[in-house]
Structures are given as structure tokens and as C-alpha cells.
Amino acid sequence: MSDRFTRLLITGGSGFIGSxxxxxxxxxxxxxxxxxxxxxxxxxxxxxxxxxxGERYQFVHGDVCDAALVGSLVGEADAVCHLAAESHVxxxxxxxxxxxxxxxxxxxxxxxxxxxxxxxxxxxxxVCSTDEVYGxxxxxxxxxxxxxDPMVPSSPYAAxxxxxxxxxxxxxxxxxxxxxxxxxxxxxxxxxxxxxxVPRFITMLMEGERVxxxxxxxxxxxxLHVADHAGAMLDVLERGRAGAVYNxxxxxxxxxxxxxHEVLSALGLGDDRIEHVADRPGHDRRYAIDASVLRAxxxxxxxxxxxxxxxxxxxxxxxxxEAWWRAARGRVAR
Numbered sequence: 001m002s003d004r005f006t007r008l009l010i011t012g013g014s015g016f017i018g019s020x021x022x023x024x025x026x027x028x029x030x031x032x033x034x035x036x037x038x039x040x041x042x043x044x045x046x047x048x049x050x051x052x053x054g055e056r057y058q059f060v061h062g063d064v065c066d067a068a069l070v071g072s073l074v075g076e077a078d079a080v081c082h083l084a085a086e087s088h089v090x091x092x093x094x095x096x097x098x099x100x101x102x103x104x105x106x107x108x109x110x111x112x113x114x115x116x117x118x119x120x121x122x123x124x125x126x127v128c129s130t131d132e133v134y135g136x137x138x139x140x141x142x143x144x145x146x147x148x149d150p151m152v153p154s155s156p157y158a159a160x161x162x163x164x165x166x167x168x169x170x171x172x173x174x175x176x177x178x179x180x181x182x183x184x185x186x187x188x189x190x191x192x193x194x195x196x197x198v199p200r201f202i203t204m205l206m207e208g209e210r211v212x213x214x215x216x217x218x219x220x221x222x223x224l225h226v227a228d229h230a231g232a233m234l235d236v237l238e239r240g241r242a243g244a245v246y247n248x249x250x251x252x253x254x255x256x257x258x259x260x261h262e263v264l265s266a267l268g269l270g271d272d273r274i275e276h277v278a279d280r281p282g283h284d285r286r287y288a289i290d291a292s293v294l295r296a297x298x299x300x301x302x303x304x305x306x307x308x309x310x311x312x313x314x315x316x317x318x319x320x321x322e323a324w325w326r327a328a329r330g331r332v333a334r
Contacts, residue, residue: 004238005079005124007033011064011110012084014038014048016192017128017226021081023050024230026057037073038084039063042331043193045324064106067113074113079124079237082110085161087130088195092157093281099160107164111171111179118177125179126237127168131222131247132158133183136284139220144290147183147245154282165245172243180240182233184248185289188310189226190317194329197256198311201263202318203325205273215279217257220286224250225304235298249289250302252310262308266315 008025012018013036025034035058040046050057062069064084074080084106086092086099107127114125134145135152151162171177192199201211232248240246254262260274294300304310318325 006031007035007077008079008081009035009037009073009077010081010083011037011106012082014040014044014046014059015083016043016189016196017187017229018083019045019048019050019191020189020226021083021230021233022057023052024227024234026050026052028234032056033058035060035073035077037062037064037070042334043087043195045191045328048191065101065109067109070109071113071116074110074123075117077123078121080110080114081126081128081233081237082107083128085128087157089132089155089157090280092155092160096156096160099157103157103160104163104167108167111167111177114179115171115175115177122178124237125177126233126240127164127179127181128233129161129165129181129183130158131183131185131249131287131289132284133162133165134287137286137288139218139286141286141288144249144288145247146290147247147293154284169243169245178242180236180242181245182236182248183245183289184229184232185222185224185250185287187226187229188223188314190314190321191324192226193332194325195332198259198263198314199318199325201260202267202315203329205263205267205269206319206322210273210275211260211263212275212277213257213260214277214283217255217260217276218285219256219283220253220288221256221259222249222287222289223252223254223307223310224248225302225310228302228304232294232300235300236294239298246294246298247289247291248294249291250305251289251291252305252307253288254307259307259311262311263315266312
């Protein structure tokens with residue numbers, strides 16, 4: 001059992017990263033009860049129910065912007081991990097309104113609930129964010145993003161996440177809320193929605209389609225296995241400093257084009273399945289994360305530090321779970 005808490009609320013626990021966090025929390029803390037609040041939007045798995053949960057796991061279907069519901073659930077918890085978010089850049093370019101609502105108003109709703117409940121009993125809060133709040137780096141930059149870098153977001157999605165981060169840090173300073181923020185790189189692993197790059201390419205190729213690569217394909221992303229990310233968040237939840245930001249990254253950079261070649265290779269296919277398409281507006285060139293603070297302060301390190309191995313494991317999962325990704329792709333299309 002955690003020495004710090006016994007009742008954990010996770011928002012967005014039926015999504016890709018959230019579901020892995022639910023499983024990791026149940027495994028790491030045998031005496032902790034986990035409640036998952038999720039609206040079950042297109043990117044969530046409506047059938048998700050952790051096998052190890054039993055009576056220690058509760059699912060609540062609801063909206064993170066519902067102040068009464070969130071307040072009630074936070075009041076029953078002594079720790080909260082806030083992951084509920086809209087997270088697809090292209091969708092934010094098409095329509096930013098849902099991103100503002102969930103990522104800004106939803107985060108404020110959680111922060112207010114924790115602030116009020118903490119007046120009665122201490123509550124620890126973690127807010128999960130993204131490296132995209134920093135904007136981008138030149139391809140030839142000899143550095144990585146640190147927590148001291150300013151937030152200069154490029155997309156509506158990243159801007160709304162930056163706003164949520166700023167609110168969290170402000171609530172720590174103004175109200176004394178015991179909150180830390182984590183900012184991660186691109187995640188890879190099982191159960192990711194098929195509208196994201198890796199599962200989208202895997203499933204399209206399995207269907208015999210060509211895959212679209214934006215622009216020259218040289219945009220670089222820093223990849224992280226979702227299980228390692230979940231472990232880092234639990235480390236920060238348990239031992240992170242209030243008001244602090246922690247970068248989470250495995251130092252696994254790949255250009256989108258190189259990653260596409262690796263997906264093709266894993267499926268035994270050739271480069272003729274690549275189609276270069278017009279670049280996305282405001283497309284960030286390079287993300288690279290310096291996670292040295294997390295490593296030095298909390299002793300975290302990734303178990304998966306090779307993109308090729310991460311990718312092979314992910315391809316194998318989608319090959320073995322065709323019924324799951326077909327159902328998930330149907331939700332995306334609606």
C-alpha cells in the first residue's frame with residue numbers, strides 16, 4: 001500500500017495512457033482503491049476493465065467538466081491523477097472548442113475540486129501534460145527541452161494543454177494545492193486509438209492501404225513506452241514536489257519518415273506504401289525531452305529504451321487484436 005494515499009481518482013482512465021495508469025496503480029499499490037472517471041469519447045475503450053482490479057476498481061461514466069460530479073469524487077479520494085483530455089492535433093486544428101472545454105475548463109474543474117476538498121483533508125494531485133507545450137526545436141539543435149524552457153505552443157491542442165499547466169502551477173502558488181505536472185513525449189504501446197500515428201499506420205497497412213507522411217517526413221518525435229510513462233507518473237504522484245514540473249522521456253528520437261520505414265519493415269512491406277502529403281499547418285519540427293530532473297530526483301528510468309523494440313511489441317499487439325482496433329476505428333469514424 002502507498003504510504004501517502006489509499007483512494008486514488010484517475011480522470012480519463014479508459015483512454016490509452018489512462019488505462020495503463022489504472023493497471024500500473026493497481027499493481028504497484030495492492031491496498032489502494034482506484035476510481036476511473038471517463039466520458040468514453042471516441043478515443044476511450046468502453047470495455048476496459050483491469051483484470052487485477054476486482055473490488056478495488058470502480059468505473060464512473062461522466063464528464064470532467066461536471067463540477068458537482070468531480071467534486072463528489074475528489075471528496076472521496078486522497079490522491080488524483082488528471083489525464084482526461086482531448087489530444088489529437090489535427091482535430092484541434094479543425095475545431096478547437098472541445099479542446100478548450102476539456103483541457104482548460106476540465107483542468108480548472110479538477111483543480112477547484114481539489115482545492116476545496118483539501119481544506120478538509122490533504123489531497124495530492126498530478127496533472128498529465130505533453131512536451132508539445134514547449135513548441136519545437138530546430139532539427140539540428142544540440143539540446144533538449146528542460147522544465148525551465150518557456151511554453152510556446154504551436155497548435156490549439158498544445159495551447160490548451162499549456163493553459164492547463166499554467167493553471168496547475170498557479171493553483172500551487174496561490175492556493176497551496178499539492179499538485180505536480182508531468183510532460184511526456186510521444187507514447188507508444190497497446191490500446192492506442194487508431195487515429196494516432198503508429199496504430200493508424202499499422203492498421204492502414206494491414207488493410208492494404210498506403211500511409212500518409214506529412215511533408216518531408218523529417219519531423220522528429222521523442223518516443224516513450226506507455227508503461228514507462230505510467231510508472232513515471234506514479235513516482236511523481238508519490239514523491240514529486242508541489243508546484244513542480246517533471247519532463248518524462250526515454251531519449252528515443254526518430255523522424256516520422258524513419259519510423260514509417262520501421263513500421264513497414266516490421267510488417268514485411270516496402271517503401272511503395274508511403275504517400276507524401278501536404279504538411280500540417282504549424283507542424284513542429286522536433287521534440288526532444290531532457291528527463292534528467294525526474295531521473296536524478298526520483299530515480300526513474302525507462303525499461304524500454306529502444307524504439308525498434310517498442311515498435312515490434314506494438315505491431316505484434318495490433319496483429320493479435322484485430323477485433324479491438326476495428327471497433328476502435330469505428331468509434332473514431334463516428
